[in-house]
Amino acid sequence: MGEISLKSSVEDLQRSLNCEWPAITAASRTAHETQALLRRRLDDLDSEDTSIVVFGSLAREEFTAGSDLDWTLLIDGHSDPQHLSATQDVTRRLEEDRISGPGRERTFGRMAFSHNIIHQIGGEDDTNRNITQRILLLLESVPVAQRIAYDRVVKNILQRYLLEDRGLWHGSKAHKVPRFLLNDIVRYWRTVAVDFAYKQRERAGKGFALRNAKLRMSRKLVFVAGLLTCFGCHLYLPENIKASIFGPKPNPAPLIDHLLRYVEATPLRILAYELLEQPHPAAARNLFDAYNHFLGLLADQDSRDRLESLTFDELQGDPIFRQVRQIGRQFDKGLQQLFFDPRSRLYELTIRYGVF
Amino acid sequence: MRRFGFSTGALAGGDFRRALAMLRDLPATCVELSALRLPELEPLMQTLDHLDLSGFSYVAVHAPSRFDPAEEPDVIRQLQRAAARRFPIVLHPDAIHVPERWSVFQDLLLIENMDKRKATGRSVPELTEVFGRLPEARFCFDIGHARQFDSTMTEAFLLLRAFGRRLHQVHLSEVSSHNRHNRLSFGAIHAFREVSHLIPEEIPIILETPLQPEEAELELARAAEALPAPVTAPAWR
Numbered sequence: 001m002g003e004i005s006l007k008s009s010v011e012d013l014q015r016s017l018n019c020e021w022p023a024i025t026a027a028s029r030t031a032h033e034t035q036a037l038l039r040r041r042l043d044d045l046d047s048e049d050t051s052i053v054v055f056g057s058l059a060r061e062e063f064t065a066g067s068d069l070d071w072t073l074l075i076d077g078h079s080d081p082q083h084l085s086a087t088q089d090v091t092r093r094l095e096e097d098r099i100s101g102p103g104r105e106r107t108f109g110r111m112a113f114s115h116n117i118i119h120q121i122g123g124e125d126d127t128n129r130n131i132t133q134r135i136l137l138l139l140e141s142v143p144v145a146q147r148i149a150y151d152r153v154v155k156n157i158l159q160r161y162l163l164e165d166r167g168l169w170h171g172s173k174a175h176k177v178p179r180f181l182l183n184d185i186v187r188y189w190r191t192v193a194v195d196f197a198y199k200q201r202e203r204a205g206k207g208f209a210l211r212n213a214k215l216r217m218s219r220k221l222v223f224v225a226g227l228l229t230c231f232g233c234h235l236y237l238p239e240n241i242k243a244s245i246f247g248p249k250p251n252p253a254p255l256i257d258h259l260l261r262y263v264e265a266t267p268l269r270i271l272a273y274e275l276l277e278q279p280h281p282a283a284a285r286n287l288f289d290a291y292n293h294f295l296g297l298l299a300d301q302d303s304r305d306r307l308e309s310l311t312f313d314e315l316q317g318d319p320i321f322r323q324v325r326q327i328g329r330q331f332d333k334g335l336q337q338l339f340f341d342p343r344s345r346l347y348e349l350t351i352r353y354g355v356f
Numbered sequence: 357m358r359r360f361g362f363s364t365g366a367l368a369g370g371d372f373r374r375a376l377a378m379l380r381d382l383p384a385t386c387v388e389l390s391a392l393r394l395p396e397l398e399p400l401m402q403t404l405d406h407l408d409l410s411g412f413s414y415v416a417v418h419a420p421s422r423f424d425p426a427e428e429p430d431v432i433r434q435l436q437r438a439a440a441r442r443f444p445i446v447l448h449p450d451a452i453h454v455p456e457r458w459s460v461f462q463d464l465l466l467i468e469n470m471d472k473r474k475a476t477g478r479s480v481p482e483l484t485e486v487f488g489r490l491p492e493a494r495f496c497f498d499i500g501h502a503r504q505f506d507s508t509m510t511e512a513f514l515l516l517r518a519f520g521r522r523l524h525q526v527h528l529s530e531v532s533s534h535n536r537h538n539r540l541s542f543g544a545i546h547a548f549r550e551v552s553h554l555i556p557e558e559i560p561i562i563l564e565t566p567l568q569p570e571e572a573e574l575e576l577a578r579a580a581e582a583l584p585a586p587v588t589a590p591a592w593r
Contacts, residue, residue, distance in 0.1 A: 048472040049533075078533055148472055152506055159508040253513030253550075260510075 006265040009272035013288065017281060021288055023296035024062075024268065031063035034099075035142060041093050043145035045086045049077025051143040051150035052090060055108060059142040061266045062218065064299040068100045070107075072133065076114035076149040087111050107132050114153045121160060121184065128191065135188040138263055139222050139229070158259050162252045169250045176234045176242060177353050178255075185226035192219050209321050210307040216328035217294045224335065225267030228274050231349045232262060236277070274338070278345055286334030290327045297323060358585050359414060359560045360576055361386025366529070366537065366564045367572075370396040376407065378569050383576065386414040386560040388446065388525075389438075394420040394427065401434045404441065414560040416444040416466070416525060425453040432457055439464050444524060446496045449477030455489035466496040466524050469515055471535050472505045479511055480518045487519070495522035497555070499548055499583075500531035500564070509550045516554040520590055526555060528579055529564040539565045540578045548582040557585040 004012070010028075014021060035058065046052050056070040057063050071094075073087045087110060102108035107129045117134045120126045134157060143150040161181035162168065168178050196215050200208055237245070237258055245255050262270055268291065275284040297303045297320065306320045315321050339350045361384040364375035372389055379387060387409070391397040397420055409415050417438040423431050435445050439461055446466045452458060458465055467486055470477035477483055478501070487493060497519075502512035516523070529537040530544040540548075561583060565575055 148478070148505065152508075155506055155508040155510050159510070251513075253508075253510045256508060256510045257514060 004273060004276045006261055006269050006273050009265075009269045009276055010288075013272040013275055013284060016276065016279070017284055019285070019289075021292035023292045023294075023299055024288070027057075027064055027295045027299065028061040030065075031058055031061040034058055034063050034069075035144065037097070038144045041097060042090060045089055046073070046144075046146040046149070047077075048146065048148050049080075050075050050083065050086065051146055051148070051153075053112075053137070053141050053143050053150055055136045055141050057218070059136075059140045059266070060218065060222075060268065062268070062295055062298075064295065064304075066100075066298065066301055066304045068102060069094060070102045070109070071144075072108050072110060072112040074112050074114065074137075074143075074150055074153060076153050083111055114149070114156070117153060118156045118160060128195070131184070131188055131191065135185060135226070136222075139185070139226050140267060141263075154260070154263055155256055158256045158263075159252060162255055163250065169246065175349065175352065176237070176246060177230050177349065178233055179230075179353070182227070182230040182353060185223065185230065189219075189223035189226070192223075205312050207308055208312065209310040209315060209318075209324065210304070212321075213294065213297070213307060213324040213328070216324065217291065217331055220331070220335075221267045221271065221291070225262075225270040227339075227350075227354070228270050229259065229262040230353070231346060232270075232274075233258065234349065235345065274346070280338060280341070280344070283334045283337035283341075286330050286337065288334075290330040290334065293323070293327045294331075297327075358557055358580065358583060359385045360579050361388070361412065361414065361560060361562050362567075362572070363388040363390050363418065363527075363562050363564045365390030365392050365418065366566050367569075372396075372400055372407075373403075376409075378572070380411065381569070382572050384572075385412060386416075386562060387412045388416045388418050388562045389443075390418045392418055392421050394423050394431070396420070397431065397434050401437045404437050414525075415441075416446055416560075416562070418446045419448075419451070421448045421451050423451065428453045428457060432460065435461070444494070444496075446525065446527075448474075449483065449486045450474045452486070455486070459490055459492065462492045463494055465490060465493040467493050468496040468498050468527065469501050469505075470498075471501040471531055473535050478505050480514045483515070483519065487522070493522070494524040495519040496525045496527060497523055498527035498531075498564075499551070500527065500529040500537065500544070503544065503547050504531040504533070504535070507547065509547050512551045513554065516551060516590070520554065523555070523559055526559055526561045526583070527564050528561050528583065537564045537566060539567070539571070539575060540582055545578060545582040549584065552583045553586040553588075554590045555583060555586070556589055 042052050051074045052071060053074050054071045057067045058069055073083060075083055112133050116130055120130055137154055162178055165178050165180040196211060199211060241254055245251050303320050310318055310321060338344060339346050341347060362379060364372040367378050368375035370393060389400055391400045419435060420431060438445055444464050444466050445461055446468055448470060449467050450470060469483060472478060477486060497515060499512060502515055503509060505511055530540050532538055561579060563575060563579055567575055
C-alpha cells in the first residue's frame with residue numbers, strides 16, 4: 001500500500017480487508033449530496049466574517065433520510081444586526097427544502113459567537129452549549145460555503161488548547177499529547193453521557209432507544225476520534241517536525257497545521273486511518289461492521305421510527321433494540337481490541353492518558 | 357540589520373513626490389512607489405526616470421489594485437518602465453485578468469497575499485494556483501493581511517513555508533477587521549514576532565502604516581521590534 005491518506009482511509013480499509021460497508025458508503029454519498037445542495041441554497045448568506053457550519057451526521061458523512069440537520073451561523077467579526085436575518089433565512093430555506101432542523105435543546109439552528117467559544121474554555125461561563133459547539137467544531141463540523149471565519153475560529157481554538165498547555169511545551173514526558181485539549185474532549189464525552197441520563201428524565205423516556213443507540217455508537221465514535229486526534233500528535237508526526245515544534249521556542253503552527261487535517265476528516269476516517277497505520281483486522285471488522293449495521297438501521301425508516309417510539313416497557317423484547325445492543329457490544333469489542341491490546345501502540349497512551 | 361522603508365501611498369496617498377520628500381529626513385533605506393489607484397500609474401511612470409531615488413537601496417512599484425480587463429494590457433505596458441529600471445512590481449492576485457500577460461515581468465513580478473475580504477490570494481492553496489500560472493513570479497508577504505486572515509499566524513507560517521524561496525519583500529502594517537491599514541499595535545507586534553525568524557534579514561520591509569511625518573521614527577522602531585532579524589537563516593534559504 002502507498003502513503004495512507006485520511007481522505008480515502010475508509011475506502012482503503014474496505015479494500016485492504018476485502019469487504020464492503022454499503023450503509024457507510026450510502027450515508028457518505030447522501031451527505032455529500034446534501035452538503036452540495038446546502039452550498040447551492042445558502043452560499044449567499046455568509047461572508048468573510050460568518051460561516052454557516054453543519055454538525056452531526058451531515059458533518060460526519062453519516063447522513064440518512066431521517067437525520068436532523070444541525071447547523072449554526074458562526075460569527076467571527078464585528079457585530080451586525082443583519083446576522084439574525086441571515087440566521088432566519090437559513091431556517092426558512094431549509095424548511096422550504098423540507099430538511100429537518102436541529103433538535104430541541106436549541107444548541108444549533110442559531111447564531112454562535114467566536115468570542116465565547118474561544119475565550120470561555122472552562123469556568124462558569126463555559127456552558128453546555130458553548131463546550132458542545134467548541135468541541136464539535138473540532139470533531140464533527142463542516143462549513144457549507146465560505147469557510148474563512150470557520151477556519152479562523154478553529155485555528156484560534158486549537159492555538160488556545162496548545163499554547164496554554166504548559167506540560168506540552170515544558171514537560172519532561174516523552175509523549176507529546178495535548179492534554180488540555182484531550183481533557184476538554186473527555187469532559188465533552190462525559191457531558192454527553194450525563195446529558196443522556198438528563199434527557200431520559202426530562203423527556204420521560206421518550207426517544208430513549210434512539211438516543212441510546214447514538215450514545216453507544218456515533219457519540220462514542222466522536223470521542224474515539226478525539227482521542228486519536230490527540231494521540232496522533234505523538235504518533236503521526238515525523239520526528240524532524242516534532243523537533244521543529246518542540247524546540248527551545250514553542251512553535252505551534254506546524255502542530256495546528258497537523259491538527260487541522262483531523263478537523264477536516266470525519267471520525268470514521270480518523271478511525272480507519274489508525275487501523276491502516278496499525279493494522280488490526282479483527283478490530284477493524286468489529287468496529288466497521290458494527291457501524292455499518294448501525295447506519296443501516298438508522299437509514300431504515302421503520303427501524304428508526306421504532307427506536308424513536310419504543311417505551312421502557314417495550315425495550316426488553318424488541319428485536320430492533322436487541323440489534324442495537326448487539327451492535328453496541330460489537331463496537332465496544334473492537335474498541336477494546338484497538339486501545340487495550342498490549343501489543344497495540346495505543347495501549348500505553350490509553351493507560352497513561354485515557355483515565356487519569 | 358534589516359532594511360526598512362515606506363510605501364509612498366501610506367505616507368501621502370497618490371502624491372509620491374511629497375512622500376519622497378518626507379522620506380529624505382527619515383532613516384528609511386527602502387521605498388515602494390505606490391500607484392494603487394489606476395489614475396496614479398501614468399503620472400508615476402512618466403516621472404519615474406526623473407525621481408531622485410539615490411538614497412534607497414531598494415525600490416519597488418505597487419501596481420494598481422483594480423482595472424478592467426480591457427485596461428490590463430495598457431497597465432502592463434506602462435509598468436514596463438519600472439521593469440526597465442529592474443524595480444520589482446507588486447501585484448494583487450485578484451487584480452489579474454489574464455495571468456499569462458504578466459509573465460513578461462518574469463521574476464520582477466511580486467504576488468502579494470491578500471486580506472480576508474478578497475476572493476482569492478489569501479491562503480497557500482489560493483496562492484499556489486496563482487504561482488502555478490506565473491511560475492517565475494516572486495512573493496510579497498503582507499504580514500498584516502496574513503494576521504487578519506488568521507490571527508493565530510498559522511497561515512503566515514504556512515505561507516512562508518510554502519513560498520519562502522520566492523520571498524522578495526514584506527509589507528508591514530496592522531490590518532483592521534474593516535480591512536484598513538493601521539499603525540502597529542501591541543498585539544500585532546507580538547503576533548509578527550512569532551514568524552519573524554522565518555523572514556531572512558536581507559528581505560526589505562515596507563511599512564504600509566498611514567503616518568504623519570513626526571510619527572515615522574516611532575513606527576520604524578515598532579517595526580524593528582515586530583520583526584527582529586533572525587539569528588540563523590530559515591531552512592529554505
